[in-house]
Amino acid sequence: MLEKKIKLETTEILKKMGVRGPKFIVEHPTDMSLGDYSLNGALIYGKKLNKNPLDLAVEIISELKKRNIPEISKMDIAGFGFINIFLKDDFFANSLEKIIKSSRNFGKIKSNQGKKIAIEYTDPNPFKEFHIGHMMTNFIGESLARIFEFSGAEVKRFCYSGDVGLHVAKAIYGLKQNLHLLLWQKLFGQQTSRARFLGDCYAYGDKKYREDEKARQQIVEINKEIYGQKKFLTKFIYNLGRQWSLDEFAEIYDILDTKFDFSFFESQTAIRGVELVKEYLAKDIFVFSDQAIIFPGEKYNLHTRVFINSHNLPTYEAKDLALAEIKYESYPYDLSFIVTGNEVNDYFAVVLKALEEIYPNLAQRTKHIGHGMLKLPSGKMSSRTGSVIAFKSLLKDIEKIIEEKMSERLLSKKEKQQAIQDIALGALRFAVLKQSPGKDIIFDFNKSLSFEGDSGPYLQYSARRAESCLDEAKKIGLECSFSRPDNWPLENLERLLYRFPEEVARAGENSSPQIIISYLLNLAGNFNNFYSREKIVDKDDPTASYKLALTMAFFQVMENGLYLLGIRIPSKM
Structure with a gap:
């Protein structure tokens, strides 16, 4: 990448001037009239080298010119020593050719080449509905998995579900109170x-x-029966409900385009979790307290948590310790990411500290990513209260609104159904991924489903608009050309397209799909401005072939960028 090349050369120049380990920023100016790249190295190190930043900037420019970077046209000094770099027009034309020839590989980089990354996300629990919290975790986890793959890593997707524990006991208690309805569902119910x-039970x-209190005691006993798997009725209901x-x-994973490489369950980690805690109890990592075994988090400025309860059953915490071990045995990763809602940030701080005491090597490789909550006009809803917003229910509501918007579109039933689902999922993914990690999200139906502005459907429509131009050009036999026409004014669109690999690198480094979204919005806005000013497909226009190349490169970058977000481009809109 050119950005990396400029930074490397400037680093070497500053080192020769006496700077140890220079750190500075190479970025794109917000105002494109100020250049394609901007350096702040002279501003940062002028004082340290006892030089005026403007004079240092002159020296850096002189040295960069000696390095003969062929893509650079000119360099200017601005402000207090910023160096603005302008690229040659031919560079942008060559970039279009590279984008189109690279096709779906454009944007792939090598920053994580050779690394093995495990990423755990979604994690729905049997006996509870797949709700919008699971949806959010899935969107973020799947996007990160694709970004890491694009940056050269081998990525394995993990899902971990709680198929034992108190929540299962509560559900089975409810099912036992409604055996007649359970039988009806078994005989006649749909998925x-x-x-x-x-979920209701x-x-x-x-x-x-x-x-x-009486029901509470019964649920506690059911919880013991689940681990024991000896009582026939409990076992029968458990196996039926779990399946x-x-x-x-x-079915939901199929809708979400998610394929997990490994699926683990708490029933697989429970026994090992107890063994680990008791093994390290003897080493004073854990301690007894009120007939339970706890991790004394206060020693580490964290809070204390129970790992084995007074009934000698493992808690989530103990099972998560075992999961880390089992994951690594299944796939010896270099990095492991766990994506969840941020309401368990404190929980994971304790679990990872306990893991550090037991397996420091695994703890160092593990990073927890906590995201905010999705809020609708009625506010956050919790599955613990029974007022959970199910993913399928929300998707259905959104699809109804889109169907009304598309009622006059002349599409076949199959085309319309697919387009509606693609747009609905695109709107949801965009709403979730556009926010900085950790921030809550307000899902505004009108804004999120708009075909204009800051939305998923807007990006999908922009890509589809470009693809329509390509289809039209193919019909009349118009082919693209990478030769810039005489007197062709440099378009902002040209100056944005080549940056895509840089955005992929930044998104991976910061574990932030939001970076891809911001870039695609800027790119789509500039394409739509170009589209409104220019007739792209015109066989009598000598510049049409270059316009077509621009459009083709735009579509390719949009297709690759939307893929990283998990957003499909509808074949018809």
Whole structure:
């Protein structure tokens, strides 16, 4: 990448001037009239070298010219020593050819080449509905997985589901109170109705656990039975409900274009979790407290958490320790990412500290990414209260609105159904991924579903508009050319397209799909401005072939960028 080349050469120049380990910024000026790149090295190191930053900038420019970087046209000094770099017109024309020839590989870089990355995300729990929290985690995790792959890493996707624990006991309690409805669902129910029924029974059991002491004791006993797997009725209901949930999750993963390489369950980690905690209890990493075994987080300025409860059963914490071990045995990773809602940030701080005491090597390789919550006009909703917003329900509501918007479009039923789903998912993914990591999101239906401005459908429509131009050009036999026409004014669109690999690198370094979204919005805005001013497909226009090359390169970058976000471009809109 040219950005890296400029930074490397400037670093060497500053080192020869006496700067140790120079650190400075190479960036694109917001105002393109100020150049294609900007350096602040002279501003930062002028004082340290006892030089006026303007004089130092002159020296750096002189040295850069000696390095003979062929893509650079000229360099100017601005402000207090900023160096603005302008690129040659031919560079942009050559970039178009590179983009088109690279096709779906354009944007792939080598910053993570040779690395093995494990990323865990989605993590829905059987016996509970797949809700919008799982959806958010899926969108972020899948996008990060694709960005890491684009940066050269081998990536394996992990999903970890809680198929044992108190939440399952609460659901089974509710199911036992509704055996007649359970039988009806088994004989006549559909996948979606079964998933909803399980969610309702969980909500009922959760309410009883909080409000009824007798029910609470029964749920505690059911929890023990689940781990023991000896009581016939409990085992039968457990196996039936678990399978219903997994069937529902499989269908949703298909909708979301997600394929996991590894799926683990708490029933697989429970025994090992107990073994680990008891092993390190003897080494004073854990301690006894009120018949339970805890990790004394206060020693590390964290909070204390229970790892084995008073019934000698492992908590989530103990099972997560075992999961880290099992993950690494299954796939010896260099880096491991865990994507969840940020309400468990404190929980993971404790778990990772405990992991550090047991397996410091694994803890150093593990990073937790906590995201904010998706809020609708009614506010955040929690599955613990039974008022969970199910993913399928939200998707259906959005699809209804899009269907009304597209009611006059002349598409076949199949084309329209696919387009509606693609646009609905695009709108949701965009809304989730456009926010900085950790921030809450307000999903505004009108703005999120608009074909204009700051939305997923806007990016999809922009890409589809370009693809329509390519289809039209193909019909009349117009081919693209990479030779810039005489007196061709440099377009902002040209000056943006080549930057895509740089944005991929930044998104990977910061674990932030938001960077890709910001870039694509800027790119789409400049293309639509170009489209409104120019007739692209015109066989009698001598500049049409170059315009077509610009359009083709734009479409390719949009296709690759939207892929990284998990957003499909509808074949018809």
